[in-house]
Amino acid sequence: MARFRSWVSIALAGVVGLTLAGCSSTGGKRAEDARKAATAQGKAAVDTPRWTVAMVTHSGDGDTFWDIVQSGAEQAARKDNINFLYSHSDEAQQQAQLVDAAVDKKVDGIIVTLAKPDAMKAAVARAEKAGIPVVTVNSGSAESKKFGALTHIGQDETVAGQAVGEELNKRGRKKALCVLHEQGNVGHEQRCAGAKSTFKGQMQNLYVEGTNMPDVQSSIEAKLQADKSIDSVVTLGAPFAATAAKAKQDAGSKAEIDTFDLNEKVAQGLEDGTLGFAVDQQPYLQGYEAVDLLWLYRYNADVLGGGKPVLTGPQIVTKDQAAKLAEYTKRGTR
Numbered sequence: 491m492a493r494f495r496s497w498v499s500i501a502l503a504g505v506v507g508l509t510l511a512g513c514s515s516t517g518g519k520r521a522e523d524a525r526k527a528a529t530a531q532g533k534a535a536v537d538t539p540r541w542t543v544a545m546v547t548h549s550g551d552g553d554t555f556w557d558i559v560q561s562g563a564e565q566a567a568r569k570d571n572i573n574f575l576y577s578h579s580d581e582a583q584q585q586a587q588l589v590d591a592a593v594d595k596k597v598d599g600i601i602v603t604l605a606k607p608d609a610m611k612a613a614v615a616r617a618e619k620a621g622i623p624v625v626t627v628n629s630g631s632a633e634s635k636k637f638g639a640l641t642h643i644g645q646d647e648t649v650a651g652q653a654v655g656e657e658l659n660k661r662g663r664k665k666a667l668c669v670l671h672e673q674g675n676v677g678h679e680q681r682c683a684g685a686k687s688t689f690k691g692q693m694q695n696l697y698v699e700g701t702n703m704p705d706v707q708s709s710i711e712a713k714l715q716a717d718k719s720i721d722s723v724v725t726l727g728a729p730f731a732a733t734a735a736k737a738k739q740d741a742g743s744k745a746e747i748d749t750f751d752l753n754e755k756v757a758q759g760l761e762d763g764t765l766g767f768a769v770d771q772q773p774y775l776q777g778y779e780a781v782d783l784l785w786l787y788r789y790n791a792d793v794l795g796g797g798k799p800v801l802t803g804p805q806i807v808t809k810d811q812a813a814k815l816a817e818y819t820k821r822g823t824r
Contacts, residue, residue: 565778
């Protein structure tokens with residue numbers, strides 16, 4: 491589907507270029523060269539109206555995962571001549587208010603996460619009532635269609651969790667700790683529940699305050715010191731993997747540290763053996779596809795997914811793939 495979408499976008503851009511170069515002696519080739527040059531310079535590859543798209547996520551301050559999502563969205567926005575607005579709050583009520591503010595601005599499309607769907611339902615409904623198309627990303631795949639969104643882009647969190655449980659089985663693990671860093675986040679609960687459903691050993695949840703890294707480290711360390719039989723710690727976000735590794739070292743534990751999500755530090759940890767494996771949901775792709783899908787919808791009434799989520803993961807990444815992905819993580823696109 492991604493290849494097809496990309497082909498459509500390029501084809502449409504080519505048609506626009508041909509129109510602009512109608513009197514040119516070299517016609518399409520000159521227009522295509524101009525289009526490529528514009529894209530390389532970060533300029534729009536199309537001449538559609540300058541629509542405005544707002545993205546509102548549940549990200550807290552300093553979460554590098556969302557930097558990658560935002561980067562993908564901004565790249566697509568440049569290509570699609572989109573005025574892109576980004577805002578975030580890890581407080582559900584504030585996130586809903588940010589969506590309301592986007593509706594008041596009469597934007598042309600809204601991208602939103604549904605980590606805490608009950609708090610977001612009314613805000614999404616208000617956007618729908620105003621005739622603003624909505625795409626959900628990352629979290630809330632189960633609620634997206636019910637809320638009236640065009641589609642959801644991300645990974646199925648239960649399926650991703652199940653993949654973790656199966657990977658732990660392959661590695662011969664017997665007792666695992668699933669670290670949840672944001673209470674009330676339905677996606678996090680689904681990840682741990684999914685892992686527990688396929689894991690043949692014992693798995694218990696540990697709730698920590700994700701905005702307080704010293705607290706995260708001390709909580710994991712205390713758990714590992716109290717129970718030496720824990721042989722695997724699964725964190726639900728890339729920034730927490732390194733903290734878990736420090737907790738393991740201070741606790742004198744031999745547990746393997748595994749994580750959801752990928753960034754440069756996680757790739758390094760996989761390569762040097764500090765981490766066992768990571769679950770990549772391709773956040774750059776989530777942001778990019780969300781903006782591109784809204785452009786396609788506004789331009790051509792196209793919708794991807796056929797009523798089901800457009801999956802960007804999960805992909806299990808180990809030491810074998812870490813070196814290959816390093817150049818992408820360094821530039822902030824994986």
